[in-house]
Amino acid sequence: MNRSKWDRRIERADGLAAAHPFAAEVLQFYKRMTIFQQSLYSHGVEACGNESGKRISRLFPQDLNVHLLLARFTEFLSTVETCGPQPIAQSARDLNTQGTERWQDLLSSFWRTASDFEISPERSEVLLAWIFLQPQAEYVADHDGHISRHENLAVCPFCSGKPIVGVLRPEGDGAKRSLICSMCATEWAYGRIICPACGEEAVEKLAIYTASPFDHVRVEACDTCRRYIKTVDLTKDGHAVPVVDELATMPLNLWAQEHGYVKLQANLLGI
Numbered sequence: 001m002n003r004s005k006w007d008r009r010i011e012r013a014d015g016l017a018a019a020h021p022f023a024a025e026v027l028q029f030y031k032r033m034t035i036f037q038q039s040l041y042s043h044g045v046e047a048c049g050n051e052s053g054k055r056i057s058r059l060f061p062q063d064l065n066v067h068l069l070l071a072r073f074t075e076f077l078s079t080v081e082t083c084g085p086q087p088i089a090q091s092a093r094d095l096n097t098q099g100t101e102r103w104q105d106l107l108s109s110f111w112r113t114a115s116d117f118e119i120s121p122e123r124s125e126v127l128l129a130w131i132f133l134q135p136q137a138e139y140v141a142d143h144d145g146h147i148s149r150h151e152n153l154a155v156c157p158f159c160s161g162k163p164i165v166g167v168l169r170p171e172g173d174g175a176k177r178s179l180i181c182s183m184c185a186t187e188w189a190y191g192r193i194i195c196p197a198c199g200e201e202a203v204e205k206l207a208i209y210t211a212s213p214f215d216h217v218r219v220e221a222c223d224t225c226r227r228y229i230k231t232v233d234l235t236k237d238g239h240a241v242p243v244v245d246e247l248a249t250m251p252l253n254l255w256a257q258e259h260g261y262v263k264l265q266a267n268l269l270g271i
Ligand SMILES: [Zn+2]
Pocket: 141, 156, 157, 158, 159, 160, 161, 181, 182, 183, 184, 185, 186
């Protein structure tokens, strides 16, 4: 089951690229990254297992065998060099010349502080470390049977990562909201009318914006902290794959930027 979710992401990227040519280049990059991540995920047990081969402990993010991953990192960087947008491709090119000691420092320090990571235009290396290590975190989370998903937390109940996208799933006659972790992809329940960045609950402070042709994706912005997150409404489009639809709907990001809102967590374009 866990492996097929990667296939669903890839298929959705193909479908959205065909329907929305303006997003095709971005989605092609996403697809290449997802294929790479899928192969890393399938080796997650190697990188995250301890020496006896037992499954990782729940004490994420301490357990990561960076040495086992370094062999794949140069291949990853070369892939980004050829298919990534600037300046991400340039950053991969620069990093690829710096050697294993530098890569080890980058990946180890990112993994130690993964739940707090912030992506900014000047920090493409952090973006690369995130794309590369995200499948490891997802693997760890998928193999933990004790994640509490119903505590209405603003950050991931497993790894404390920030949400990258919200989801509305059908429930009864309406919909319930959940959030998806940017680091380990855990999905957890969250109230519908509350800002995940600052906890604001006053309806008049929480703006919602949608625009054709993406009626199933909405910007949820907060006038108190000026942060926003996009939420994908599966009651309107049951075929949507939230993390992919979030990426494909960049015109909504522009609207948010123009209105002075800052995204709660960047996607793999650093946006
Ligand atoms: Zn998480």
